[in-house]
Amino acid sequence: MATRIVVILVICILSFPSYQGRKVIINDIECRKFSGFQAYNEGNVKMCLSYRQDLKNYTDARADCASVNSRLAVFNTWEKFQIVIPFEDAWIGLDDLETEGTFKWADGSVLDDNLKIRIFYPGEPNAVYPEEDCACQRCWSNYNKLCDGPCYLAKNYLCEKVI
Ligand SMILES: [Ca+2]
Ligand SMILES: [Ca+2]
Numbered sequence: 001m002a003t004r005i006v007v008i009l010v011i012c013i014l015s016f017p018s019y020q021g022r023k024v025i026i027n028d029i030e031c032r033k034f035s036g037f038q039a040y041n042e043g044n045v046k047m048c049l050s051y052r053q054d055l056k057n058y059t060d061a062r063a064d065c066a067s068v069n070s071r072l073a074v075f076n077t078w079e080k081f082q083i084v085i086p087f088e089d090a091w092i093g094l095d096d097l098e099t100e101g102t103f104k105w106a107d108g109s110v111l112d113d114n115l116k117i118r119i120f121y122p123g124e125p126n127a128v129y130p131e132e133d134c135a136c137q138r139c140w141s142n143y144n145k146l147c148d149g150p151c152y153l154a155k156n157y158l159c160e161k162v163i
Contacts, residue, residue, distance in 0.1 A: 022086045030163060034068070037161050042082040048161040049073055051087060058134040058151035061091045062106070065159035071106040073160035081119050084137050084158065085144060091157040094135035096148070100127070103135065106160075121145040 025031075028039030031048035040047050056064060062072050072093030075081045084092060093106025103111040103125070125132065125148035134151040137158075138144060149155075 023083060031161065034070075034161050036068075037070075037159075040083045042079045045077070045079045045083070047073070047080060047083055048163050049083075050159040050161075051090065051156065052159060053156045055154040056091075056157060057154055058091050058095065058157075061155070061157035062093075065157070068159065070159040070161045073158040074105045074107050075119070076105050076107075076109060076111070076115070078115065078118060081115075087156070087158060088138045089155050090137045091155050092135055092137055092146075093160070094146070095133050095151065096125070097133045097151070100133070119146050121147055124148060 023040050023042055025039040025041050025046070028046075031037045031039040034048070034050075036050040036052075037048050038050070040049055050068075050070065052061070052064065065072050072091060073084070074093045075084045084090075094103055094111065096103045098104060103116065105111065120135075121143045124143075124146065125135070127148060129150055131150040131152065132148040134149060135146045136149045136153075136155060137146055139147045139149050139155075
């Protein structure tokens with residue numbers, strides 16, 4: 001009986017795509033030459049990301065990414081968004097700091113309306129407080145998508161190397 005449980009557990013672990021559902025490409029060398037960065041993929045899309053858990057506000061997170069020649073990560077397609085889904089309480093490169101209600105990615109492009117509906121949690125962005133100008137992934141445990149939240153909050157964040 002105990003053996004059977006162990007076997008089932010091992011099968012479950014081996015069949016899990018990767019750690020916590022994150023789609024890491026284990027053997028990628030292109031990204032790993034940059035300290036702290038790993039390759040992730042979804043379909044034909046590959047992204048080079050660093051998940052930083054040292055809790056910074058949005059401005060400081062953005063500056064930290066820039067200090068290693070990267071940017072807050074841009075998930076501007078549905079495929080790319082699949083990559084960010086498992087990450088928790090993390091700033092990404094999306095905000096409406098410039099014009100309230102117009103979300104822009106860290107590459108300067110405006111968030112597509114159709115994508116906006118799909119990547120924000122239902123009812124978000126809601127600008128409950130005037131300072132809710134920054135997009136955060138899984139800001140609350142039951143939220144598996146983006147919310148707009150106050151940019152001064154200290155959170156994890158995702159940097160992206162454009163390669
Ligand atoms: Ca806002
Ligand atoms: Ca909100």
